[in-house]
Amino acid sequence: MKSIRDLIQTEELDQILGNPEVVIVDCRFDLFQTEWGREQYRHSHIPGAYYAHLDEDLSGVRTPQTGRHPLPETEAFVRLLSAWGVTPNSLVVAYDQNGGAFAARLWWMLRYWGHERACVLDGGWEKWIRERRxxxxxxxxxxxxxxxxxxxxDWLISTEEMASILGNNQWKIIDARAPQRYSGEEEPIDPVAGHIPGALNRFHGFNLAPDSTFLPPDTLRQQFLELLGETSPDHTIVYCGSGVTSCHHLLAMSIAGLGMGKLYAGSWSEWIRDPNRPIRRGNQP
Known part of the structure; x- marks a missing residue:
């Protein structure tokens, strides 16, 4: 398969089911019920799909210094991809039930580690089922x-680098969490509420149409350019709670033809490990 597009449509995937060069991965997950996705996968999935558990497969070992979903070691990711039969020629298709919120993590990991033939199923499992495939x-x-x-x-920003960038107007920091979490009004997951000072808020769900497919590339491009202003996309840093849904923005930017921004993989859950790091509450950066 030669395709290296960011998205694949349901009808396109349907036509290539069973192709040995296509590896399909089910990334369904629920942060509050961590076995839900695996149970759903066992009940029903796209034919031939493997399952990727966010905590076990798409994350490394959590320590007191890391966020909730640190990236795995390269060797561990190699073993995972090998078990799925991935070769340099494979087209890896990731899907979930959240408009790509978890599938984008696998898409980004593949691209970060140099496997360009990776895409997300537009509309995911919900669209696949609606169409009775x-x-x-x-x-x-x-x-x-x-x-x-x-x-x-160079696609990653460490916590130390993030701390050194604060206040530097050559960089734009985007928080991909819901507005209530950004402002600190609600924090259902992490022990400290608020956001990194200087970060702008754009909820990752804003990348989607009502049917959970991605907005058209031109629309995404216009929206991100308005958000970034004079900042170039390669000087954009995206974070969220633990480095997962922030990948959704990086996927959207790639769909929009803006290239790849940088990921703060540790994200909010790593930032708050040190109580001396500054935080901000409210709706202002």
Missing amino acids: KTSTEIPAPSKGTPWLTPKN
């Missing part, structure tokens, strides 16, 4: 692929 309960056996990965370390 094929489903299966059969769980594919582990395979043995030959992934080739080289991380693009």
Whole structure:
């Protein structure tokens, strides 16, 4: 498969089911019921799909210094992709039930580690089911692929780098969480509420149309350019609660033809590990 587009449509995926160069990954997950996605996968999924658990597969070991979903080590990700049968020629298609909120994490990880043939199913599982497309309960056996990965370390911003950037008007920081979490009015997950000083808020769900498909590229481009102002996309840093839904913005920016911003993978849950780091509450950056 030669496609390296960011999105694939349901009708396109339907036509290539069973192609040995296509690897489908179900990323359904619920932060509050962490086994829900796996249970749903066992009940029904797109034929041939493997399952990726956010905590177990798409994250590394959490420590007192990291956020809730640190990136896995390269060796662990290689083992995972190998078990899915991924080769350098594979087209990896990720989907979930949240308009790509979790699938975008896998898409970004693949691109970060140099596997360009990765895309997200536009509209995800919900659109697939609405259109009454094929489903299966059969769980594919582990395979043995030959992934080739080289991380693009300049795509990441560390906590130390984030702290040094605060107040630098050459950078734009975007918080992808819901407005209530950004302002600190609500914080259902992390022990401290608020946001990183200077960050602008754009909820990742704003990238989607009412049917959970992505907005047209031109619309996304206009919205992000208005948000960024004179800041270039490569001087944009995106974060969220734990470095997951922030990837949704990076996917949207790529769809819009704006290239790839930088990910603060530790995000809010790592920032607040040190009580001496500044935080802000309210609706202002």
